[in-house]
Amino acid sequence: MLCEKYIKISKSLNYSPHVRFLAFQSYLTSPYLFRQLNSQSLCFDNRIVADIGTGIGILPYLLKDKNAEKIIGIDTDKELLNTANSLTEDKNLYFICANGFNIPVKDSVFDIIFIRYVLQHINLSGDFLIEVKRVMKDDGILVIIDIDDELNLFYPDLPKSSKNLFKIYSEYQKLKGGDRFISRKLPSFLATNGFRDIEAKPYTTTFFKEKDNGFNFSGVSNAFLLIQNELELVKNDLFNERLIGVVEFHKGLNDYFNFLNSTDDLFVSKTEFVITGKK
Ligand SMILES: C[S@@+](CC[C@H](N)C(=O)[O-])C[C@H]1O[C@@H](n2cnc3c(N)ncnc32)[C@H](O)[C@@H]1O
Numbered sequence: 001m002l003c004e005k006y007i008k009i010s011k012s013l014n015y016s017p018h019v020r021f022l023a024f025q026s027y028l029t030s031p032y033l034f035r036q037l038n039s040q041s042l043c044f045d046n047r048i049v050a051d052i053g054t055g056i057g058i059l060p061y062l063l064k065d066k067n068a069e070k071i072i073g074i075d076t077d078k079e080l081l082n083t084a085n086s087l088t089e090d091k092n093l094y095f096i097c098a099n100g101f102n103i104p105v106k107d108s109v110f111d112i113i114f115i116r117y118v119l120q121h122i123n124l125s126g127d128f129l130i131e132v133k134r135v136m137k138d139d140g141i142l143v144i145i146d147i148d149d150e151l152n153l154f155y156p157d158l159p160k161s162s163k164n165l166f167k168i169y170s171e172y173q174k175l176k177g178g179d180r181f182i183s184r185k186l187p188s189f190l191a192t193n194g195f196r197d198i199e200a201k202p203y204t205t206t207f208f209k210e211k212d213n214g215f216n217f218s219g220v221s222n223a224f225l226l227i228q229n230e231l232e233l234v235k236n237d238l239f240n241e242r243l244i245g246v247v248e249f250h251k252g253l254n255d256y257f258n259f260l261n262s263t264d265d266l267f268v269s270k271t272e273f274v275i276t277g278k279k
Pocket residue numbers: 022026052053054055056057058059074075076077080098099100101115116117118121122
């Protein structure tokens with residue numbers, strides 16, 4: 001049901017490209033997220049849970065039937081939160097507009113805090129985790145899910161132009177204070193900020209497309225649409241910052257489409273990490 005709502009939003013021109021992209025990403029990644037959440041053996045009964053940088057609230061929705069007392073999605077973006085709110089009537093889900101650097105709740109409120117695909121975008125100074133720790137109960141659990149781009153594997157190798165485009169996107173994210181190689185750094189970052197019992201588990205998603213199977217609406221084509229939507233959102237910035245030219249940009253994207261659509265065998269694998277720590 002939920003997935004249907006998300007795919008509808010991703011296709012509807014009533015929403016901004018930003019909302020549509022997150023709806024599509026939420027739709028595509030929800031099965032993996034569901035598995036990641038279930039494999040953590042976390043108990044949600046009567047717990048107060050936060051999801052910092054919740055976007056349109058995919059994570060709260062997946063947890064809504066787990067008997068948590070409250071699940072609070074926090075984000076700085078009102079438009080995303082309005083969309084999140086419009087998708088639910090569940091009484092234990094709340095969405096609040098706030099910055100993760102300054103969360104408007106008293107000390108020691110949350111039993112479990114999630115942060116998914118957020119830290120790759122922000123300037124990760126100690127302040128963020130100090131604030132996260134402040135709002136966690138003693139023994140509370142922090143669960144971070146994020147990427148490390150070096151673990152994206154392709155066989156055959158990506159076309160040069162696409163590799164260049166992705167490298168430039170990564171540099172752009174770095175210019176904005178983010179980091180697409182964040183996962184490997186998080187365990188020591190948590191330790192430095194006083195978290196304990198730190199664990200990092202890799203989750204790999206793999207697509208294999210067999211020769212002559214053509215381009216269809218399978219995992220591989222969705223992977224193309226997702227990156228296309230993501231790059232479309234930032235392309236004007238990339239051009240304005242003179243990181244890449246219009247022609248190079250479209251060649252990189254086009255070659256990636258043809259690469260995925262080729263009649264050869266294709267192997268694509270992407271690994272992200274679930275990193276946990278206790279206060
Ligand atoms: C890529 S989205 C991930 C959304 C969601 N966690 C998910 O898994 O679909 C990153 C989100 O983090 C939010 N965000 C970025 N910096 C933030 C901050 N300092 N405090 C709260 N939210 C933030 C953005 O508005 C955006 O919704």
